[in-house]
Amino acid sequence: MSQLQDSYDYVIVGGGVAAASAVSGIRSEDEGGSIAVIGSEPAKPVYRPALSKDLWLKDDATLAGNSLAGDLEDDDHVDLVTDTTVTAIDPDAHAVRLADGSSIGYGKLLLATGAEPRVLALDPGPRVVYYRTAADYERLRAIAEKGSHVAVVGGGYIGSEIASALVQNDVAVTLVLDQEDVQEQMFPRALAASLTKAFADRGVTIVHGSVERGEDTGDGVRIRLDDGTDVAADAAVIGVGVLPRTSLAEAAGLEVDNGIVVDDHLRTSANDVYAAGDVASYPDALLGRRRVEHVDHAEKSGEHAGKVMAGADAAYDYTPFFWSDILDAGYEAVGETSSSLDMVEDWKDGEIGTGVVYYVGSGQVRGVLLWNVWDSVDQARELVAETGKEPVADLESLRGRIAFG
Secondary structure (H helix, E strand, C coil), rough: CCCCCCCCEEEEEEHHHHHHHHHHHHHHHHCCCCCCEECCCCCCCCCHHHCCHHHHCCCCCCCHHCCCCCCHHHHEEEEECCCCEEEEEEECEEEEECCCCCCEEEEEEEEEEEEECCCCCCCCEEEEEEEEHHHHHHHHHHHHCCCCEEEEECCCCHHHHHHHHHHHHCCCCEEECCCCCCCCCCHHHHHHHHHHHHHHCCEEEECCEEEEEEEEECCEEEECCCCCCCCEEEEEECCCCEEEHHHHHHHCCCCEECCEECCCEECCCCCCCCHHHHHHEEECCCEEEEECCCCHHHHHHHHHHHHHHCCCCCCCCCEEEEEECCCEEEEEEEECCCCCEEEEEEEEHCCCCCCCCCCCCCEEEEEEEEEEECHHHHHHHHHHHHHHCCEEEHHHCCCCCCCCC
């Protein structure tokens, strides 16, 4: 780990995908400027999707193989430090303060602080994992051996991915849902019910309820649900959403509203301070102001912020996509995919298996889910853009707009 200098041309607070991508963006405009990357996690930057995907499903996948630190460490003008906490920002003095009391000056500052898991009445511990980091993966991997039993709390994006990964590693899973079905907040009801049944068919025990309390018993975990039911397992993975890490920005007086508010160049309300990735509330060119918690946005916005910090003058006009693999199915999606919107389902032969779901609000396609449909993300973006200018009058006319085999 590098030692920090007194000041840098660029300081990046955060050690994830957005931070690593920002270094690449800076270097595309400024080959020699000094850069400090300050991460609070003990691990170096890692490609985070691998933590719930490839590292469980591909025999040759390793943490080292998914590291993003290589280019940073090979650059003589980049200092990467981990396990180091920034405690305050002083925009007027152009400085950040560290937990040890020292201060680091900056010319330009990027806040890529990401998000942190929502916490239930169940304290993190060796066997209670709020799944987010490389260290979380290593702890769960050590416990989740073939034949072990893991309780997964939450049927959203991360909960469904982890449950799927564990099942495919011959781990017994109890899935605790506070809604009726998996991904109910995102998928149409029939698709969510179909996915829940697919988990049950693979041997997953589905339990409904909210966590009232729980504890790490030393050799296992016991969870009490609101109906009095107890769930006992070797470990628990909690995946009930995340919150943007905005405390540094708030304390420094930056504008914050469900994330750090930035303009179309990813500039915050303070001079020479930028934000990117999960923590940024940005004006999406197609959908308006939003905050996105997926890796494609972290990569693209991080790189763009780096370029702008180093002198480029271009708006961030990219609408990101995301993807997931759950059991035997996979999907890609663009935009807002909330089941609270009007939904038009277009399934091959009328049966759930391969198809497209269009999410519509005020006549605009706000999002598109491509279920077992590939190479259609660009078409989905084009449809979002088109209907933003010319709203759809007849929702049924959306069927067939994106073709599939």
